[in-house]
Amino acid sequence: MTDLRVDETPIPGLLVVHLPVHGDARGWFKENWQRAKMTALGLPDFGPVQNNMSFNATRGATRGIHTEPWDKFVSVATGKVFGAWVDMREGDSFGATFSIEIDESVAVFVPRGVGNSYQALADGTVYSYLVNDHWRPGFAYPALHLGDETAAIDWPIPLDSPEVEISDKDRANPRLSEVTPMAAKKTLILGGNGQLGRALAAAFPGAEVATRAELDVTSPEALAAWPWQEYAVVLNAAAYTAVDLAETPEGRCDAWAANATAPAALARIATEHRLTLVHVSSDYVFDGVSTGSTSEDGHTEDEPFTPLGVYGQSKAAGDIAVATTPRHYVLRTSWVIGEGKNFVLTMRSLAEKGVSPAVVDDQVGRLTFTSTIADAVRHLLDSGAPYGTYNVTNSGEPMSWRQIAAEVFSLSGRSGDEVTGTSTEAYFADAIAAGKPISPRPLNSVLSLAKLEATGFTPADQLEELRRYLSVV
Structure with a gap:
């Protein structure tokens, strides 16, 4: 079991959180979000208001790259994913990327304006994310093609593999050169x-x-x-x-x-x-x-x-x-x-x-x-x-x-x-x-x-x- 730790990444504000996991013959337990401990280590007190979960039936399900106008705290409830992020904000870090495998011991804080995506690495994966604003119907936000050549994300399961499942909407996302960066608040x-x-x-x-x-x-x-x-x-x-x-x-x-x-x-x-x-x-x-x-x-x-x-x-x-x-x-x-x-x-x-x-x-x-x-x-x-x-x-x-x-x-x-x-x-x-x-x-x-x-x-x-x-x- 590791100690609770927060690591920085090449994308400003994108933080990796290493979570202690307590396990025995019955399974495991973790404090997935612990405000007092995590903010003391530098995680923003971002005030989540909604908790969403995404069930991925089979290995290879791939979602993103979505740039919502709110902060997120992403983790998995069961299974494992390969998470990838692209900075879509105005500024010098536009286009910067980061990726990491997420299992029950890892979570990632994603600041507003950073594109979020993942690929399920196991059947029956449940991907969870806390957000600090309510989803609003009809609201448009930037998105990026999963195979964008500039971002060059090294997907563990190639996107052209028959194992990979991608929605038609995500297949139609634009390349980075066509994206309008998200303006700061x-x-x-x-x-x-x-x-x-x-x-x-x-x-x-x-x-x-x-x-x-x-x-x-x-x-x-x-x-x-x-x-x-x-x-x-x-x-x-x-x-x-x-x-x-x-x-x-x-x-x-x-x-x-x-x-x-x-x-x-x-x-x-x-x-x-x-x-x-x-x-x-x-x-x-x-x-x-x-x-x-x-x-x-x-x-x-x-x-x-x-x-x-x-x-x-x-x-x-x-x-x-x-x-x-x-x-x-x-x-x-x-x-x-x-x-x-x-x-x-x-x-x-x-x-x-x-x-x-x-x-x-x-x-x-x-x-x-x-x-x-x-x-x-x-x-x-x-x-x-x-x-x-x-x-x-x-x-x-x-x-x-x-x-x-x-x-x-x-x-x-x-x-x-x-x-x-x-x-x-x-x-x-x-x-x-x-x-x-x-x-x-x-x-x-x-x-x-x-x-x-x-x-x-x-x-x-x-x-x-x-x-x-x-x-x-």
């Missing part, structure tokens, strides 16, 4: 017309971008109709960000719909379709005065939520919902600056107009440029960083809004001293007196970057990025 960017959505589109040029007009994440009907099986990653930049209007009856409803209910729906979809969900959150989930804000490094990812207003409450609820799906990244940001109306451009406009503004000086944090967020998303996905929540801002010494405004003035040819300071309470006094909706602000929005930096990503200094940003906008 796509990345979807939600909220594509916002500041962050545009930055993500630049960082992920091959991604599909959906605006609210194309996919309203607050609409259950729209979400249900979307072809989620075509995607591997969803980047959620859709959000309600009007923090003051969120304090109105209508705004409260809209904020909760976009920031809490929609992420919860996306989390359920991500779980069902085994997607990686990336969601962007906010420093507003903290009040800026509790334990985390007094630490030297700022709020940490595991600090308890203490939101002050409706916007922060709805974002905190969204964070909790997204964390329920296994493959998730929540990126918590502060003071976001990108393409479109924002604080930095407003200050530059005032500087150019000769205005000397009063800016709040009791709120402290760091700027987060949308390009930095997009780069952090790319890094987390490409590096395979552990799923979870990460703070993402630019680095550097924390500053107040007044200090940032003064820096913008200096970079715009005005003296930073022309920006005066005021308190948050005084700044909003007139609006509050007039009965206008105002959301409470966290006074300390500094987020610790230690967890992000431990993955190998160090954000650029906020002042360096500010200078770069003002030089190109």
